[in-house]
Amino acid sequence: xxxxxxxxxxxxxxxxxxxxxxxxxxxxxxxxxxxxxxxxxxxxxxxxxxxxxxxxxxxxxxxxxxxxxxxxxxxxxxxxxxxxxxxxxxxxxxxxxxxxxxxxxxxxxxxxxxxxxxxxxxxxxxxxxxxxxxxxxxxxxxxxxxxxxxxxxxxxxxxxxxxxxxxxxxxxxxxxxxxxxxxxxxxxxxxxxxxxxxxxxxxxxxxxxxxxxxxxxxxxxxxxxxxxxxxxxx
Ligand code: DX5
Ligand code: ZN
Numbered sequence: 001x002x003x004x005x006x007x008x009x010x011x012x013x014x015x016x017x018x019x020x021x022x023x024x025x026x027x028x029x030x031x032x033x034x035x036x037x038x039x040x041x042x043x044x045x046x047x048x049x050x051x052x053x054x055x056x057x058x059x060x061x062x063x064x065x066x067x068x069x070x071x072x073x074x075x076x077x078x079x080x081x082x083x084x085x086x087x088x089x090x091x092x093x094x095x096x097x098x099x100x101x102x103x104x105x106x107x108x109x110x111x112x113x114x115x116x117x118x119x120x121x122x123x124x125x126x127x128x129x130x131x132x133x134x135x136x137x138x139x140x141x142x143x144x145x146x147x148x149x150x151x152x153x154x155x156x157x158x159x160x161x162x163x164x165x166x167x168x169x170x171x172x173x174x175x176x177x178x179x180x181x182x183x184x185x186x187x188x189x190x191x192x193x194x195x196x197x198x199x200x201x202x203x204x205x206x207x208x209x210x211x212x213x214x215x216x217x218x219x220x221x222x223x224x225x226x227x228x229x230x231x232x233x234x
Contacts, residue, residue, distance in 0.1 A: 010046065010077040010101040011125035011147040015186055018233035019208045020226065021046035021079055023190070024070075025061060026159045026212030032066075035216060036073050042226040046077045048190070048210045051094070056085040056108060057157035064090070064097035071098030081129065081190065081210075083156050085109050088118055095122035103127025103150050103188075106139050116145050127188070131156060136170050140177050143185055149174055151206070154191030159212040163192030168204045175205025198232050 013019060022044050027035035036047065047070075052061040067078065080099040084090060087104040094102060102119045106112060106128055119126045129150035130139050136151075143149060151171055154161035171187065178185050189201045190210035198209050211229065218225035 007095075007100050007123040007125070010079060010186075013045075013077075013186070015184060015207060017207065018202055019045035020215075020229050020233070021048040021188070021208050021210045022215040022226075023048040023050055023159065023210050023212035024216070025050040026216040028216070032070070033073055035222070036070055038222050039215070039226065040074050040076055042223045043230060044076065044226055046079050046208065047074060048212075049078055049080045049099075050212075051080060051082050051084065051090070052157065053084045056105065057083045059157045064093040067094060067099065068097040077101060079103070079127075079208075081127075081150065082108075087115055091115070091118045091122060091124075095119075095124050099124055101125040101127055101148060103129050103148060105129045105131065105156075106142075107131055107134060112142065113145070116142070127186075129156075129190075132164050132167060136173050140174070143174075143178060143183055144181070146185060148186040148188055148208070149178075150188045150190055150210075152191055153189050153193065153197070153201070156191070160217075161192055163194075163197040168200060171201060171204040171206050195228055195232065198229060202232060 052059045054060045077100040079101045080094045082104045088110045102124045125147040127148035128146045153167045186208050187206040188208035189206045193211040194214040215225045
């Protein structure tokens with residue numbers, strides 16, 4: 001499959017549809033290409049790629065080189081989630097490696113508006129994320145500048161954690177604001193998403209579901225897991 005250079009693919013998706021964005025963090029890194037191809041063939045919508053610096057979060061993951069290696073394998077949007085203290089340093093490397101959307105954390109050390117503009121300047125769509133303990137009112141004034149808001153439903157850093165049910169009211173509040181102001185912004189959730197919590201976050205107003213463990217480490221197999229998730233979107 002030939003990779004299209006159009007970086008606006010994620011922002012042009014309808015905000016009224018539900019999308020599944022598996023996190024490759026939970027894939028088998030010894031056969032990452034195989035897992036990526038299998039997931040795309042099974043019908044996922046977006047690849048979510050978690051980038052960790054061992055400082056903003058207590059874990060390391062992958063760098064732009066891996067993203068670049070995966071890029072020719074897929075024509076789906078690459079949604080890069082930067083869990084970095086200084087995201088500005090890595091926007092261009094990930095955009096050049098094939099990112100379509102770049103999400104950074106509101107809590108990172110770099111200036112928020114500068115970071116948004118830097119991502120915008122690469123042609124990628126822009127996401128802003130907030131950790132579970134960050135109040136939604138801190139990021140609400142920024143929502144008219146971004147394409148996506150990522151509400152973390154676990155503390156970022158590791159896959160396989162338990163969903164934080166207290167984030168449902170945060171999703172509701174952000175959804176209500178986006179609707180009231182008629183903003184064109186995806187509401188993404190990430191952390192502890194399975195069929196049960198997935199149904200609840202859709203009801204709460206999110207439309208892009210990131211799921212790692214429940215897709216790539218599902219006992220019933222990757223294809224079946226994706227098939228079951230797809231039914232939630234009906
Ligand atoms: C956590 C990452 C998530 C995580 C999701 O820091 O941002 O994308 O890998 O994994 P699960 O679905 O296993 O919670
Ligand atoms: Zn993530």
